[in-house]
Amino acid sequence: MNRSVRRTRALQAAGACAAALLALSACSSSDDSSAKQDSSPSASPKLSGAVTVFAAASLKESFTALGEEFEKDHPGTKVTFDFAGSDALAASITGGAPADVFAAASPKTMKIVTAKDDAAAAPVTFARNQLEIAALPGNPQHVTTLKDLTKPGLKVVLCDKTVPCGAAAQKALQASKVKLTPVSYEQDVKSALNKVELKEADAALVYKTDVHAAGDKVQGVEFPESAGAVNDYPIALLKNAPHAAAAQAFIELVRSPEGQQVLTQAGFLKP
Incomplete structure (x- = not known):
């Protein structure tokens, strides 16, 4: 075999090796990218549906503002309110009225609901009033x-x-x-x-x-x-909430720094 042929074959072999290395590098890069994608936290599920909130009459202004903020942050959701005396709302809930969230103006009225096992979780105080x-x-x-x-x-x-x-x-x-x-x-x-x-x-x-x-x-x-004579205000997710995920997100908004700011500006005391 002459020297020219040997040089040509060597060059062909080097090219093949280079191509193989490039392919391997690309595969490795792709695998790394996939691994990074797999390890990244999954996106939060999109919230939807109408959240019905039964709330003490004194919460009307602040909760209405929070409801508007919630709908803005979560397109596709709707927050509707029933504002009334806490005892009347508690009686409606225990009587079977469909609702997702109950926000009462006192632990005593909240206890009417929890005593009937109509709350999905323990109520949490989110504000106080004087x-x-x-x-x-x-x-x-x-x-x-x-x-x-x-x-x-x-x-x-x-x-x-x-x-x-x-x-x-x-x-x-x-x-x-x-x-x-x-x-x-x-x-x-x-x-x-x-x-x-x-x-x-x-x-x-x-x-x-x-x-x-x-x-x-x-x-x-x-x-x-x-x-x-300061009243604590508890809030709870109700047991048979039709839209539990969105309802829980609304409760989290109420308890968030943004929600607390709205309540404080309305005159509520911090919990």
Whole structure:
């Protein structure tokens, strides 16, 4: 074999080896890429469906804002609310009303639901609330203390004793040894506040958050006894939630730093 042939065959062999090495490198790179893809965390499943939230009336403004934020973050979801007195909502849930989440204004009303084994997990406190006197704008009756609510001719409204704001009011009144006969007992805190907004009453014992939400329609009057009648607000995923994954995500939003900021801005105390 002459030298030219040998050189040609050597070059062909070198080329074949180079091609083989390139193929091996490509396979290795592909395998590494696949391994990286396999080891990366899987994407969170897309949330969908309508989440029904039963929430205490005092949560209306803050939860409505959080519901809008949730729908924006999770296209394809819808959050609907039923705002009312916590005791009425608890009764509806134990009576079979379809709902995904329950947010109550007191542990006592939440216990109505957990006692019937209607919660999927243990409730968690996400906020607290404190009472305040809602007086007419400008406070023409010069209400500065709880005792001032007993002035002759003063029309005062309270929440019913069975709902959390009413139970808290009774606790504050007893602590201050004030006996008060209201012109009416309302079934939820918004109804009590509405009486003052419509000037059908001179004052009402409501939550600080409701005074905050009312703006200049009422004038808030703080009183020291309210510190001894603070309500914890628990939230729970319900046992037969039709859209449990989305419902749990909404609860996580409520408890998140973003959710807590919305609640704090509305006047709620941190849990």
